[in-house]
Amino acid sequence: GAVVSQHPSRVICKSGTSVKIECRSLDFQATTMFWYRQFPKQSLMLMATSNEGSKATYEQGVEKDKFLINHASLTLSTLTVTSAHPEDSSFYICSAISTSGTDTQYFGPGTRLTVL
Amino acid sequence: QQQVKQSPQSLIVQKGGISIINCAYENTAFDYFPWYQQFPGKGPALLIAIRPDVSEKKEGRFTISFNKSAKQFSLHIMDSQPGDSATYFCAARRSNFGNEKLTFGTGTRLTIIP
Numbered sequence: 001g002a003v004v005s006q007h008p009s010r011v012i013c014k015s016g017t018s019v020k021i022e023c024r025s026l027d028f029q030a031t032t033m034f035w036y037r038q039f040p041k042q043s044l045m046l047m048a049t050s051n052e053g054s055k056a057t058y059e060q061g062v063e064k065d066k067f068l069i070n071h072a073s074l075t076l077s078t079l080t081v082t083s084a085h086p087e088d089s090s091f092y093i094c095s096a097i098s099t100s101g102t103d104t105q106y107f108g109p110g111t112r113l114t115v116l
Numbered sequence: 117q118q119q120v121k122q123s124p125q126s127l128i129v130q131k132g133g134i135s136i137i138n139c140a141y142e143n144t145a146f147d148y149f150p151w152y153q154q155f156p157g158k159g160p161a162l163l164i165a166i167r168p169d170v171s172e173k174k175e176g177r178f179t180i181s182f183n184k185s186a187k188q189f190s191l192h193i194m195d196s197q198p199g200d201s202a203t204y205f206c207a208a209r210r211s212n213f214g215n216e217k218l219t220f221g222t223g224t225r226l227t228i229i230p
Contacts, residue, residue, distance in 0.1 A: 104150075
């Protein structure tokens with residue numbers, strides 16, 4: 001199946017710093033990428049939908065100024081957590097849908113963010 | 117109308133047995149129903165998916181049963197193995213017209229015991 005990668009896989013940062021997470025579709029072009037957040041033993045919570053070349057659409061309750069999303073190319077989307085605080089510590093997962101129009105949504109391996 | 121209800125929350129099955137996880141949806145516009153498997157510390161991986169034009173789909177030991185009138189679908193894992201121990205999520209979405217989002221169930225933690 002198609003591969004989606006994320007970098008870094010783990011990051012530890014100090015409170016108040018910003019952290020950037022990259023999501024790449026390695027063997028397909030993705031018109032749309034999604035960013036999720038997952039707390040321990042819980043389901044995936046959609047944060048935003050990212051379309052190449054346009055502004056991301058954020059879910060209700062997600063602060064767009066805090067979670068900056070950029071989808072600059074058909075293979076790369078980035079999520080920047082600005083001025084991170086301990087409550088932002090979570091597992092962040094991206095996913096992508098191919099431009100070929102299939103239904104399949106491929107997920108990345110996730111990034112574990114710990115804010116001290 | 118966007119909810120997908122999943123049960124049970126956790127499930128323990130003996131090795132070789134059948135694991136059954138159920139989901140129910142409300143939005144009749146949903147027409148794509150995937151199941152994802154997630155291991156601790158990893159992203160979800162697509163297991164199998166179904167569209168409402170068929171009532172059952174089988175891939176290896178995994179089978180989806182779909183009941184359109186009841187708005188329910190279920191995952192059956194035959195001959196369950198310890199390696200199947202993971203969290204399973206059902207999901208639903210309208211057909212892919214670009215950026216339709218998945219609505220996820222709450223997850224089922226499956227444990228296969230020897």
